[in-house]
Amino acid sequence: MDNSSRIRLTVGWITLFLMGTDLFVVSPLLPFISQEYHITSAEAGWMVTVFAITYAVSAPFFGWISDKKGRRYFIILGLFLFVLANILTGLAPSFSWLIGSRILAGLSVASITPLIYAIIGDVAPSDRRGAWLSIVVSGHLMALWAGAPVGALLEHLLGWRFVFLAMALMGAILVVINFKTWESIPRIPSGRKVIKGNMARILGSVSVTTIWAISMYALYVYLGAALYSLNKFTTSEVSLAVTFFGIGAVMGSLTSGQMTDRFGESVISKVTLALLSIVLIVLGVFFSSGGWIYLILFLWALVGYAGFTSYQARLAADFQEHRGTAFAWNNTALYIGITLGSIIGSYVVANWGYSLLPFISSGAAAISFVMSTHKLSISSRLEEVK
Template sequence: MPRWLFVLLAAAFVLYTDDYVIAGILPEIARDLDVTEGQAGQLVTAFSVTVAVGAPLAAVVTSRLPRRLLFAIALLIFTAANLLAAVVGSFGALLLLRIVAALATAIATPAIFAFAARQAPIDKAGRFIAVISLGVTGSIAVGVPLGTWIGGVFGWRATFLTMGVCGIVVLLAVLITLPQARAEDTLTGVRDQLRVLLQGRISLSLIANCSLMTGSMMMLTYLAPYLSAVAGADVDDRALAFGLAGVAGILGIWLAGEAVDRWGADRTLAIGVGAIVASMLGFSVIWISRPVPLWLILITTTFWGGMAMGNSPAVQSRLASMAGPLAGHALALNTSSTYLGVSGGAAIGGVALSVVGPGALPLASAVFVLGSLLLFLVSRQSNSRCADPPRSQSTQMRNEK
């Protein structure tokens, strides 16, 4: 595999770590800037909303930029925002800088996945996307704990300083290794672009991904109270459960990439989503049988983690294939649907936890995950009836040659 692919993996790792790490240093930020932890939590909300809204818009605005230049601009913005966050003196200024950093993420992350998919050999697209996805999972398993530790030992400003330095390193690596690729093939008219992106197969896939993320993140967000209720898990036990799930997720992503190339995205996705539904049923049985031994719940959470995180290569490979030359735009919309799903999972799960209790979480998650499976199946049928997306002028010229 080319060196630039692993550089883009590092870029995804750094960008997603910057997104998630804020949760680990919220108490220190709140205390130092004299705000409540609830107010400090709005840093996470502002970041997520900015990425969800900004990713599709950024895909349109930057579509004609060469990818090497686009990544360089995004990483420069990212680096500047984090270095300034390390010295900022007010909460309002920090909030503004988090929005700026989120814009950099919105510009770069969908383009990273699209670039990997389009540069991959035809029989290795799943594996190339899986490599980039490892950066996302790795940010949760490694980046966030490391960033939280740095913030706890050296102060929260050191965490942002570290992210800024990492941004510089990745920027240099991108400039050195990334090929001088042309701009994306999006020279078709806006009306043709909308016709492709609003096709039923793509719209259904985006809604399905949102539903899948809602169900998955609902359980992940409130896994700690569930573990405490069914197994009396303490802090160390919960850390072990999350750690095993993260390691399983890394393995699941790689295996899913292999499966996409061997079996196709649709079959891989059906197996992965079906396994999540089975995991939720297992969580429900454990709830009914509580209390249960810790080892039993660890087996279940590890299997679930591998399946839940392993669906990313199939979802993105499938969507990129449907959108053709508009893969960057489609994956930007997929980023939005992912963040909306994450927000929805946290909100709906919080209501379920408050009204019914932890035992409602697996069943509620299963409903959304099963709904996503049905939507993916319907979009597959629509896919078989749809023609290929319109090609750009440059693509047509290359084919004629």
């Protein structure tokens, strides 16, 4: 790997780490934000909701326009909006102002995250695309267990507003760095007519990600509460469990890239989805196994995020001329799946308790495996309906 390749991967990794931190850091800050504005934690949670909705709605537009006009300027535009959004969040005099700033943040991240995936897919050697994508995906996942705790520490030392102002400063630095990093990347244009012809295939393919997200987040959203209820875990033990999960997620992403390049995107994505269903059954059976739960959570994340990363590589290979559109819709599918997963998880917990969640998630993983195996026929049917 030459120096320019290392620079591109490093810049992509750091940029996605910052985007992930902006998303994941809000959760530990909610109690302090709700206290300052004299609102409930549930009301403060709308910061996450409006961010996610804005992201899911706007990402496909940025993916489509980047396929036509190029990715670099839309990444830079997104970073400018990111800086502005976090400054507004850090200085917000009222909660309504804060909500508006998070809508702008969702818009900014929607024009950055999928386009970083796409541009890495564009510049990566064909025999190393899986490894390159796995590296930048690990940056986003690293924020889950590294960026968020660092943000919480900064809140303790300097207050929650400083966290967002610090991210604005980092975003401003990345504007310059990304502008220079991607200036020599040629635009890969695609025509409107071709996009129309591939739209059904893209939607059929990314639907696999929606079901995968349900399999992961129907349980993960309630993981802390489940560990407390079923295992009587303390706060520190729950934090340790989440750390094991986070390490597994990063390692799964990184190792899947190597396996994808060796055995192929299709093979690894199918194998990992099948293994995910099995591991979730094991997790359900041994959920109250004491110390063994840490290892099983690690394996769950390892297999689960290996599946996500390998499927990203599969999309990059399947939609070479429309990677921006495919990755953008895949990210929208991801957020839809996370939302549906939290709703399904809430219903299961309310009616049957936490112990059933791993088995429900396993069923969703099995469905995603079947959809992945037959996604070509699914896409063909969508094409016929269209």
